[in-house]
Amino acid sequence: MGIEDKNIEDQKLVQKAFEALLDSYLQSNHRKKVDIITKAFHFANDAHKGIKRKSGEPYIMHPIAVAQIVCSEIGLGSTSISAALLHDVVEDTDYTVEDIRVLFNDKIAAIVDGLTKISGEKLSTSIFTDNVSAQAENFRKLLLTMSEDIRVILIKIADRLHNMRTLGSMAPAKQYKIAGETLYIYAPLAHRLGLFAIKTELEDLSFKYENPEAYNGIKQKLKETDSKRKDVYFHFAEPVIFRLNQLGYKYEIKAREKSVYSIWNKMQKKAVPFEQIYDIFAVRIIFENEPGIDEKKRCWDIYSVITDLYRLKPDRIRDWVSRPKANGYQALHLTVMGPDGEWIEIQIRSRRMDDIAEKGFAAHWKYKEGKIEEDNELEKWLKTIKEILENPNPNAIDFLDTIKLNLYSQEIFVFTPKGEIRTLPQGATALDFAYDLHTNIGDHCIGAKVNHNLVPFSKKLNSGDQVEILTSKKQTPQPEWLNIVTTAKAKTKLEYALRKQRKDTSKTGEEKLNEVLKDANIELSVPVLDKLLDRFKMTKKEDLFYAIGTGDIILPPKVGKLLSIKKNNTNLFVRYMKQAFNVGKKAGDVVPIRKEGMQVAPSPIDKKKTYVLEGDEFGRNYIILTCCNPIPGDKVFGFLNDKNEVEIHAVNCPVGMKLKANYGDNIVNVEWSTHTQFSFLTTVIIKGLDRMGMLNEITKSITLDSVNIKKLEVDSKDGVFEGKIELYVNNVSSVKKLCSQLMKIDGVQSVNRLT
Template sequence: MTEATNESPQREEQMIEAAYQNLLNGYLSSNHRKKVEIIEKAFRFAKEAHKGIRRRSGEPYIMHPIAVATIVSQEIGLGSTSICAALLHDVVEDTDYTIEDIEAQFGKKIAQIVEGLTKISGGIFGTHASAQAENFRKLLLTMSSDIRVILIKMADRLHNMRTLASMPPNKQYKIAGETLYIYAPLAHRLGLFAIKTELEDLSFKYEHPEAYKAIDEQIEKSAPHNQEVFARFAAPIRERLDKMGLKYEFKARVKNRYSIWKKMETKHIPFSEVYDFYAARIVFECPNEADEKRICWNIYSEITDLYRLHPDRTRDWISTPKANGYRALHITVMGPDGNWVEVQIRSRRMDDIAERGFAAHWKYKIGEGEEESELQAWLQTIEDILKNPEPNAVDFLDTIKLNLFAREIVVFTPKGELITLPNDSTVLDLAFTLHTEIGTHCIAGKINHKLVPLSYKLQSGDQVEVLTSKSQQPSPEWEKYLVTAKGKTRLRAALRHNRRKVIDKGQAQLTAFLEQNNVPVTNETMTRIVGSERVPNKEELFYMIGNNEIALSPQILKALRPASHGILNRLMRPFGNRSKQAHDTAAPEPATLAAHDIDYKKVYELKTVDGKPNYKLAPCCHPIPGDDVLGFVNDNNEVVVHKMDCETANRLKASFGPRIVQCRWETKSATFMATIAIEGIDRMGILQEIIYLISTNLAINIRRLDVSADEGVFHCELDVLIEDTEVVTNLCKRLKKVKGVNSASRVS
């Protein structure tokens, strides 16, 4: 927190005042009522409170609250109350001042927001999983009372990401991981598109610096060509828009680095094959909101007169806005270079809301109550989750994340009521969305009057009727048919409720049985029965009895007789030994490290020590030398290596940041398993050519080969032993040269 700075006190004072003046100038040029006096008071108060404190970068701490307040004002568009709260957001946590002091100086509303920010300080996540879930619950509950808390928290996170370079590598991984895991999708859900994009790119920059740099250079290199293509595409459209008499802005928006990289990774393609590299955006001025829809469709008509329309990629977010308030008309047409180009058509008002989210409504004279009411629909979707949280903290976070990431579809009830659901939602999701009772008794659905199973995936525009039966009971199998957080939470709650009834029934049956046979109902008795029946605990014993999986027979009584005590011990001993043996077998081969052997601030060298690796490869992503990797120190103090973009690694970074280690491959002496997927046009002899190339020409050991062909197209998947990613890259390059092979890429 405290590094020396070379700035003189006088220069520092000038720097602080200049930053504050910039904040004030931005606020004065906004449409908000001018309340400069209270902002000035908050600034002077915070400056005095943080006096003498420095950030890790060495700059005075007050620069951080000023930066957060500037983002809140100029990038999100909030007013004086939020600016004051942003200036004061760290005062209670980092100094001796209390919430009561803030309320006395600045009033109840600002104090409430500062208190909300203090409750969730230190990020959504702490050191322990249970604390993480609890902090996230606090954040969501606070958000439902005043949305400005989460908007200021977003600004705080954005500034922390912009200044992440001053943190050590393991902290960078943790913060970048939790940003991608929760903050970026939350920003997207709140409609803060510009912030979401920057958070993704900054996280990507610190997690995959080399990949980020490579994509950045490619974008720079291809910019002149793309500008030329866009100019040719835009010229005839501009001509039409000018004839319409519109005042507009027409520009190309390049995909953000993270999106490009995700597409390359998901589709296993190089940068040169990312064709939807940019989207064109038309933003027109329209003083009368009632005319916006008509003008959007007029522009649509003019563009489709010029270029061929892709019929399946038109999105009308004007008639049916997204849940986060997003409105626009998206169309995709064939550009002059033969590639599809997406064109986004928006009014200036729509564009502001798309970029800055709900807060932009203030600019258009929508009051606080109205703005906050727009968020209630989303907040209500998590209300059940807050009331009935998952017992497992990581499950809880994953359940919330389902809603954050969701793309949406719109369906209709038989009465014409419109319901918004995440993409891929099923009949069962809709049933649980309507009511828990409807969900638990759902047997099927009717889509446009046609009978479908409860697992049927809904499409936008479907009219859906849910069919129920009182005799229907929920099943654990149903979880695989659900994608909504609400559905999963309500199903699990129903299953727990039903399970509890069976457990109570089983306990009552066992108690009655023991009493009938004059056996004392004690903990020792129950423990003996648990051991003799080979079940993990009493709850499972009661459940199996209540579910008729264990019969109450004389056999149970035999295990309780004193004469059989020795037999009981002998019966239980193998169980105990098996447990230990299983633990020993599951123990990883790598040498266990003492806690002091791991320096989290330094790069951990992945190497072989006395014939054994000092690490363990994660089975979820199968990293190999050359991959961007990180290490996770597990409970046995072993370093488990994951690929940087592994989903499990993302959860670990977000949930257990302090255990993350920066890693580097040191040796290529070992071999690793990699899976290669090959696709192409089937022909006689192609498989022999592939095998000959791999095993003879390249001398690579094939361990598994799986081939299938269908209507002239073949798919091949093979496991090979290789030394590093360089070998894989070369192998895929050589395979693509085989006649008939269309693609060859490594899969995790």
């Protein structure tokens, strides 16, 4: 095919994609503003003319795909669709935001400007600092822009979803960076905004690229067990369908499988194999909204039908209809024992609730006339984001962790003494509640009364608790409180108070030092500061002032005279300084921490190459850290640290995930050597029915398998045991062989490697 023919084919492809976008838009409930969308398409198509994506297709196909997601999967209107079509124009071409404003309107220009700032290298604002992660800073920019217009983040999530769908054309290191960032930031954000379908797909796609073997393994097992699940669903659904039809309800009933990632996540948390995950699917009943029918009543009517047929599990009722989740989710959940002897989860929701559950807050606009309460929940969350942004942590990565605290959290509902209800994340403490009420209440909190009982402010709260906060004017925030608070709001307010305290203490320390030096007619100059910093192994003058302010460094009354000695005899000065200063616990010499197996990489790392993890007689060219303890055969990636060392992490290591999300450009492609004689530490969890001689058989089996045990712990209770075995192995095959050997022991129920 010639170049001209290829161009014609590309034009047809682009036109077809745009027509599909228009078809989706015309089927939506938004006002039909086709002209502005068409204008945006032609403008973007001309701006990106001749540019190709990595996959080889015309670049304009990406903005069209993002606009299609924005339209059909999120449910936004013409302004957002137009902004999605134009979202890369300012960043990738010579056009400016002002050009967009003149040609279109202020709203579209503002959204495009927000999207451009997120992608750009720098954003001029005082809260950004040097030497921080570019990826974390970009996320902070994203939140800043989102607090002005929520559509910015919704379009950015659509952009990320299409990038993930087309990630196969990228190099492995780039795949790890983007997948890690997606799992760490964008999937939780989609969850918090109620975009359940998109959140699930982002998680699965990230998992697919990070751990393809595990992903494909679970997919295969789902396929193999599909017919059995269909039988269980059919046996359960048949009598339910018969009864609902008798009542004349308009509804849809279906089985919804758990995502691959959520199944894998449950396997890891419970340390069990796929075969021991029993709630792989849930039954969803979606009834149509009919005039004059109360949604809440209809939910409970269907609940009554099901519980008349099947036995209810009382502790598994979740009423998200009366009190929606903070992301707008509404449904009534229950679990019953099905006819095949298996627990089955049922989710009951209206069509409106289902739209909101799948498309999030954007779907609320479709039902605006209903005065939906959940719209206020979005405003509450955005208000919290704005409060956090007012006093951000100077370190972008810590800031990112603070925000992420609440992205995936489940909610609890707590009452004030006057009966006002407050929504907090599950696991929140009384101190979190204090800061939720007001900053001053949090700063001066000394305890709490929960349900009229006196408790420490570290007490974790439960739904329905009534909480009264006790305060004292003498109380001040303490650094150890950071280990008590769990909400992003409380942590941000506390960190701000502690920074202010530190600043005040540092100022006091500086005044003390100046006062002592003034007696000797010595100015606090740079050379004098350098001498003091060097003596106390510090790099910042603020740390020195703070240590003096707290009393960790005690100034002798004649320090000025000692400093004057430096002019004539530096060695004598240092000796006098060592004798004169009483150094406290915080100001002592710094002792470097040596990492396990640390070897400096022999030469600068080329991040475009794939490195073989060598060992044996040549010495390791990498570092194995204890956060995930990967062993040969595990899917791993390398991370180039600031000492030019390559750290090895398992692809699903939580620490590694954070590195990918914040420092994706430092990812190195690595693979294990085909042979190694090194031993690697790993842990195996074994569970089963206890009996006489069980421990003896376990140890004998391990000994026969020729592996070196480091530690063996077994706990037995009520005829059931659980053991934890730490041992040294050469590779994954050794672990699999051992697990297989242990499973042959009579009474052993499961054996899994802890990752």
